[in-house]
Amino acid sequence: MTAATHGPGAVGTRGPVKVIGAGLLGASLGLALRGAGVEVQLADASPQALALARDLGAGDIPDPADTAAPSIVVVATPPDVAAVAVIEALRAHPGAVVTDVASVKAPIEEEVLATSRPAELDVSRYVGSHPMAGRERSGAAAAHADLFAGRPWVIVPHAGSAEDAVLAVRTLAADVGSAPVRMGASEHDDAVALVSHLPQLAATLVATRLVDAPEEALALAGQGLRDVTRIAASDPQLWSTILVGNAAPVAAVLRQLREDLDQLLEPLDRSAEHGPDAPGATGPLAQAVAAGNRGVERIPGKHGGAPRRYSEVTALVPDEPGALARLLAEVGEEGVNLEDLHLEHSAGQRVGLARISVLPAAAGPLEKALERRGWQVVAP
Ligand SMILES: NC(=O)c1ccc[n+]([C@@H]2O[C@H](COP(=O)([O-])OP(=O)(O)OC[C@H]3O[C@@H](n4cnc5c(N)ncnc54)[C@H](O)[C@@H]3O)[C@@H](O)[C@H]2O)c1
Numbered sequence: 001m002t003a004a005t006h007g008p009g010a011v012g013t014r015g016p017v018k019v020i021g022a023g024l025l026g027a028s029l030g031l032a033l034r035g036a037g038v039e040v041q042l043a044d045a046s047p048q049a050l051a052l053a054r055d056l057g058a059g060d061i062p063d064p065a066d067t068a069a070p071s072i073v074v075v076a077t078p079p080d081v082a083a084v085a086v087i088e089a090l091r092a093h094p095g096a097v098v099t100d101v102a103s104v105k106a107p108i109e110e111e112v113l114a115t116s117r118p119a120e121l122d123v124s125r126y127v128g129s130h131p132m133a134g135r136e137r138s139g140a141a142a143a144h145a146d147l148f149a150g151r152p153w154v155i156v157p158h159a160g161s162a163e164d165a166v167l168a169v170r171t172l173a174a175d176v177g178s179a180p181v182r183m184g185a186s187e188h189d190d191a192v193a194l195v196s197h198l199p200q201l202a203a204t205l206v207a208t209r210l211v212d213a214p215e216e217a218l219a220l221a222g223q224g225l226r227d228v229t230r231i232a233a234s235d236p237q238l239w240s241t242i243l244v245g246n247a248a249p250v251a252a253v254l255r256q257l258r259e260d261l262d263q264l265l266e267p268l269d270r271s272a273e274h275g276p277d278a279p280g281a282t283g284p285l286a287q288a289v290a291a292g293n294r295g296v297e298r299i300p301g302k303h304g305g306a307p308r309r310y311s312e313v314t315a316l317v318p319d320e321p322g323a324l325a326r327l328l329a330e331v332g333e334e335g336v337n338l339e340d341l342h343l344e345h346s347a348g349q350r351v352g353l354a355r356i357s358v359l360p361a362a363a364g365p366l367e368k369a370l371e372r373r374g375w376q377v378v379a380p
């Protein structure tokens with residue numbers, strides 16, 4: 001795995017950084033910045049959330065009477081309260097650059113610019129942003145310092161953002177291992193409707209089909225179902241706020257999906273009625289799957305470069321404490337970089353399947369090495 005930070009001394013961000021909203025995103029940022037030697041001040045509307053983030057090492061809770069002025073304030077609250085928090089931060093910290101990490105950008109930008117009177121508030125210090133990094137769990141307990149490593153971080157200046165403020169947010173993103181990408185707010189919102197909000201809803205809809213499914217069917221679930229439903233476990237409150245914030249672009253991509261669904265139903269209904277050899281049934285289905293092949297090929301590799309295929313090495317892991325940690329440690333001892341990891345548990349089995357993604361050249365030697373070390377390696 002890639003280290004999130006470059007260690008103390010190699011970062012450009014001048015602290016302290018104040019993080020408002022110490023949940024998954026805020027605490028992960030705090031952990032990454034502190035790992036890089038940057039001072040982090042935490043704030044949260046929930047005293048318990050704040051204490052948890054502090055206890056996990058994401059930052060300090062400064063004494064208001066004795067606090068150094070932050071150079072950057074990062075608002076990591078839910079999107080519906082982000083604009084108000086940005087405005088309050090611009091007022092409370094007149095020397096600071098202020099950014100937010102909310103998943104939608106245009107409504108927040110509009111609210112900040114509309115609410116602010118330029119005479120009393122310097123909105124040139126506000127630059128919206130959005131790290132394309134996260135997970136299906138909320139709160140500081142799910143945070144980790146590597147969250148941003150290798151992921152795009154969208155920098156979304158408004159027309160009046162000062163270039164030195166843009167640079168400060170870019171530097172912050174780069175300091176936690178992200179790749180900064182500059183975009184306008186609407187361009188960003190259209191893009192995430194397709195690459196983030198549509199997948200969330202697709203996963204949600206597929207998982208919803210499981211709610212009343214028979215236990216016997218669920219017991220057969222394999223990696224395919226797990227691959228497409230991981231993010232269906234996301235926080236309903238956060239996601240409903242994201243979706244209403246980006247309603248028009250999300251509705252537009254959902255309508256396209258509905259058209260695709262209707263086109264799939266036609267050959268299926270024909271086959272169901274006239275049998276699998278019915279004229280005009282197989283062709284459209286093959287075309288639909290082939291179109292998906294072309295789409296998936298276009299998803300960039302995890303470091304934002306060209307798509308790159310990894311090879312999978314699959315090992316059986318006994319369901320006992322420490323077994324997975326031992327396997328991963330041994331992969332490291334073999335000098336192999338773990339590109340990704342999926343765990344599969346079969347109902348009623350006392351073993352799990354650990355699917356380890358590695359560079360293709362490393363797969364064969366790793367399989368042999370793991371077998372030598374006593375692991376049972378199975379065909380992927
Ligand atoms: N979860 C993801 O995968 C992800 C990824 C990228 C960006 N984001 C964005 O990051 C932001 C935070 O998401 P999260 O997943 O960390 O949520 P979270 O629920 O884990 O954390 C949000 C925190 O904000 C606090 N909070 C709420 N209102 C507040 C207020 N008015 N002032 C101060 N604190 C307040 C909450 O108590 C909570 O601790 C959201 O805007 C979200 O759209 C989330």
Ligand SMILES: O=C(O)C(=O)C[C@]1(C(=O)O)C=C[C@@H](O)C=C1
Nearest residue numbers: 103131132133134135136196231
């Ligand atoms: O990996 C995940 O769990 C995510 O879904 C993270 C994800 C995404 O869609 O990529 C989700 C929402 C955020 O706004 C940014 C990142």
